[in-house]
Amino acid sequence: MAERHAALREAFSRLSPCCQRLLTLLIDEPPVPDPEISARLGIPVDSIGSARSRCLESLRRDPAIAALTSGGTVPREMPGRAVAQ
Numbered sequence: 001m002a003e004r005h006a007a008l009r010e011a012f013s014r015l016s017p018c019c020q021r022l023l024t025l026l027i028d029e030p031p032v033p034d035p036e037i038s039a040r041l042g043i044p045v046d047s048i049g050s051a052r053s054r055c056l057e058s059l060r061r062d063p064a065i066a067a068l069t070s071g072g073t074v075p076r077e078m079p080g081r082a083v084a085q
Helices: 002-013 016-026 034-041 047-062
Strands: none
Touching: 002 047, 016 034, 016 047, 034 047
16 A cells, blocks of 8 residues: 555656646545536636546656556546546
């Protein structure tokens, strides 16, 4: 478990600042409503889902994460958020 946390912290630190802010807001407790995320980050509400997907894909491709997973993939969903279809 500690190895996974360290790999995630390492990969997260290599994300763009925008991705870091977005993912932090998306996992915040209590949940931050999408309109507030939009206002804080200056992105349209309709772009939050696609931006989230790009940021998570960047995490998946990071060598620290890929090394922990069989086949280099991790779950495609974030807990607590619906995945746009």
